[in-house]
Amino acid sequence: MSTASRTRGEWTAAAVLPVARVAVDVPLAHLDRPFDYRVPTHLDAEAVPGVRVRVRFAGRLLDGFLIERVEESEYGSGRGKLAWIDKVVSPEPVLSAEVAALCRAVADRYAGVFADVVRMAVPPRHARVEKEAPREREIAPVESPDPAAWARYQHGAAFLEALGSGRAAHAVWQALPGESWPERLAEAAAATVAAGRGALLVVPDQRDVEAAHAAFAARLGADGVVALTADLGPAERYRRWLAVRRGAVRAVVGTRSAAFAPVEKPGLLAVWDDGDDSHAEPRSPYPQVRDVLITRAHAAGAALLVGGHARTAEAQLLVESGWARPISPDRAVVRAAAPRVTAIGESDTQLARDPDARGARVPAVAFEAARQALGADRPVLVQVPRAGYLPWLSCAQCREPARCRHCAGPMGLPRGAEHDAGLPTCRWCGRVESTYRCGGCGGRRLRAGVVGSRRTAEELGRAFPGVSVRSSGGGAPVLASVPSAAGIVVATPGAEPPAEGGYGAALLLDGWAMLSRADLRVMEEALRRWLAASALVRPHSEGGRVIVVADSAIPVVQALVRWDPAGFAAEELAARAEVGFPPAVRMAAVEGSPGAVADVVDAVLAAEPRIEVLGPVEIDPPDEPGATTHEVRERALVRVPRTQGRVLAKHLAVAQATRSSRKAPDPVRVRLDPSEVG
Incomplete structure (x- = not known):
């Protein structure tokens, strides 16, 4: 009889380090700690730190990760005999010690649970891929890059030199308009790999x-590099991820979850466009890529690079605190590389005389800029804030958003509705509303709250007959690139394709819609989107122009005209500090039923009375189909100085653990430093 086939009563413990500490996959806050198990002799060789195991927990067989092996259990013999590790699911040590420590640190920072974070870090197992023979890779020697391109920036060449010498440099990079940011980041990665360390880049x-x-x-x-994204499929993603874990690849490019990629000896951790909402994890505990990489850089002694055309208030805080150095171009270099930016207010300017141009909301100056670019056989970019045709309708009298009387969903006008007498349709249940009546003022007329990208493309096609009009994003496929010939590209924010040689002009329409959201970060987000689109336009010396349809007196519009993202970020950070909002402070949003929110807030105040609480206030139910509109939900904001951020996270975690142990029925969502608090 083999050792493995004996009954558990006959098993004997391993002679060396017989106790294993296992992180069991139980996403309950009061069970968020490793549990000790005995390692049987027949699993001694396979039960190494990092492997997947199966253990009996509360009468059920559950998966988990073996974190470490020790000589004795910290619970002592008085707690009864320890249970056995039932099975080693795979001998592949998938969870490295560095990534395990990172998952624990991220969970603690965001008042979350280790099991939730490690689920983001380690992809699901694919047994067939594990059994495959590793592919032979031809890793060529990497040469140190020429620092000439980085020398265009203050401290740029010094940062590249620091990477080559293995120093843990921290920097915030403001990329020039027209800059080939993938090339610059590849040069930084090459300098890191040439020094014998790994490089990781996370993009939106x-x-x-x-x-x-x-x-x-x-x-x-x-x-020498792999790309890690969710679009790969489970087998290919796991295959590439294993190549990184086994040390066969030293450089990784990927989206959000790649921040946890098990790069061996990480030397450079970089994130591009850290303000993009794609970098914020929508699952608990809601970590942000930038903060994950900062935490990882601290622990691993790696360099950190936060890059983008814009600069967030969080990145500005890194600079002002002295933790990171700015890598920015001189003003003369910026002026030479940037297009000419003109702001046209919607209330004090005339639209083009062409009636189709008026329908497309194109002022005369923008119409003329587009016509000149098209006449020079250059493409024109048109950025529209919203997708769809007329995706948002409101009451023409009081401007209240139009809602369906059956399900309270938003009313819109789908494409082709003009052939059905222009009847609005609910975007949730699809019902057609033939007798609309505003619930606020009783008005019966509707107006377009914002015109979508498809309607804009249609109207621009009439305004510029004979010119091809293409859409990117907003329901249409996102274009990879466009040729340098004359043509119009209508794109939603984030879907702007680069043009060969750059666009001749860019029209940024409906600035009011970009700036009217009830969100703390609305100005920062508007500037980020405008700069991203404007950076695709030729320099002003080559005739490049950008027309933004927004009031020129607004500070964020002035920042675009001056091309000064660093100055705006400094002003934004100062404004946040004045009103006491992140990143100047650490803040948590506690959301749920009134009783559940009060339960968590009271527990936190009992532990630390000096914590400031704002609210609670009633909030709307989730704006999605199937949401329960009659359920009362509240949100309380809890804030402390930045130096007390860990204390706040700890108290929130304890409060959640207490509710979990009591099996409290109403869930509470806790988000540390939420990106949206409007």
Whole structure:
């Protein structure tokens, strides 16, 4: 009889380090700690730190990760005999000690649970892939890059030199308009890999992954870098992830979850466009990529680079605190590289005389700029804040959003509705509303709250007959790139395709819609989107123009006209500090039923009375189909000075653990430093 086939009563413990500490996959706050198990002799060789195991927990067989092996249990013999590890699911040590420590630190920072974070860090197992023979990779020697391109920026060449010498430099990079940011980041990765360390870059979306991966492959070789995204499928994603975990690949490019990629000896951790909402994890505990990489850089002694055309208040705080150095171009270099930016207010300017141009909300100055660019056989970019045709309707009298009387969903006008007498349709239940009546003022007329990208493309096609009009994003496929010939591209924010040689002009329409959201970060987000689109336009010396349809007196519009994201970020950070909002302070949003929110807030105040509480206030139910509109939900904001952030997270975690142990029925969502508090 083999050792493995004996009954558990006959099992004997391993002679050396017989106790294993296991992180069991139980997402309950009061059970968020490792549990000790005995290692049987027949599993001694396979039960190494990092492997997946199966253990009996509360009468059920559950999966978990073996964190470490020790000589004795911290619970002592008085707590009864320890249970056995039932099975080693796979001998592959998938959870490295560095990533395990990172998951624990992220969970603690966001008042979350280790099991939730490790689920983001380690992809699901694919047994067939594990059994495959590793592919032979041709890793060519990497040469240190020429620092000439980075020398255009203050401290740029010094940062590249620090990477080459293995120093843990921290920097915030403001990329020039027209800059090939994938090439610059590939050069930084090459300097890191040439020094014998690993490089990791996290970008917002698949299109950015493809651009960065191509640049990295050109520098490091096709086998020297892998791309990690959810679009790969479980088998291919796990195959590439294993190549990184086994040390066969030293450079990684990927989206959000790639921040936890098990890069061996990480030397450079970089994030591009850290203000993009794709970098915020929508699952508990809601970590943000930038903060994950900062935490990882601290622990691993790695360099950190936060890059983008814009600068967030969080990145500005890194600079003002002295933790990171700014990598920025001189003003003369910016002026030479930037297009000419003109702001046209919607209330004090005339639209073009062409009636179709008026329908497309194109002022005369913007119409003329587009016509000149098209006449020079150059493409024109038109940025529209919203997708759809007329996706948002409101009462023409009081401007209240139009809601369906059956399900309270938003009313819109789908494409083609003009052939059905222009009847509005609910975007949730699809009912057609033929006798609309405003619930606020009783008005019966509707107006367009915002015109969508498809309607804009349609009207621009009439305004510029004979010119091809293409859409990118907003229901249409996102274009990878467009040719340098004359044409119009209508894109939603984030879907703007680069043009060969750059656009001749960019029209940023409906600035009021971009700036009217009830959100703390609305100005920062508007500038980020405007700069991203404007950076695709030719320099002003080549005739490049940007027309933003927004009041020029607004500070964020002035920042775009001056191309001064750093100055705006400093003003934004100062304004946040004045009103006491992140990142100047640490803040948590506690959301749920009134009783549940009060339960958590009272527990936190009992532990630390000096914590400040704002609210609670009633909030709307989730704006999605199937939401229960009659359920009362509240939100309380809890804030402390930044130095007390860990204390706040600890008290919130304890409060959640207490409710979990009591099996409290109403869930509470806790978000530390939420990106949206409006």
